[in-house]
Amino acid sequence: MSRGKFITFEGGEGVGKTTNVAFVESYLQARNISLVVTREPGGTKLAEKLRALLLDKKSEAIAEEAELLLMFAARAQHIKHVIEPALARGDWVICDRFTDATYAYQGGGRNMKISHIEWLENLVQGNLRPDLTVLLDAPVKIGMERAGKRGAFDRFESETVQFFEDVRRAYLLQAEINPQRIKLIKANQPLADVQQTIINVLSPLLR
DSSP: OOOOEEEEEOSTTTSSHHHHHHEEEEEEEEOOEEEEEEEESSSSSSHHHHHHHHHHTTTTOOHHHHHHHHHHHHHHIIIIIIHHHHHHHOEEEEEEHHHHIIIIIIIIEEEEEOOHHHHHHHHHHOOOSEEEEEEEEEHHHHHHHHHTSSSSOOOOTSSSSSHHHHHHHHEEEEEHTTTTTTTHHHHHHHHHHHHHHHEEEEEHHOO
């Protein structure tokens, strides 16, 4: 049995990841592809508890180093119990955020050392990397206006505009460094155009 494909969706707040993950899920299911849809941080019972801690803005202030380690602790559980077993079965995995988010939020937003993130990435993931990353990009102002319509902000969504500008810049840098894997899609164009572009970047994996 051939190994499944690993597809991740990335982007700042309000860029439409949830909508487009659901679109890809339906698109692949219509082509009889067995798949698992999951998210980070999260995806297992323990990882979801860590997610709740990370997003809770009423909890004690989380040290930046603790935040980074909690992200990778959740990721380690997620890979071992969900992602790797699914890929080994031949299922495709579609994940709402993965390690590129850590480079963007902790590396860009928190200005943490990239070398520390790289070390943890290699420790936790080994050789595991996504086959394709869809990076949905929109100006921060547009994304935050969209995010504001979803309800109360969590700990990350409550950050400053400058934080999100830094996150966006870090994401765009990741796309420059990894052009073969990361496909940049403008998320502020009409949804039909966004989804047609997603189909275009998915098609090589379907051959």
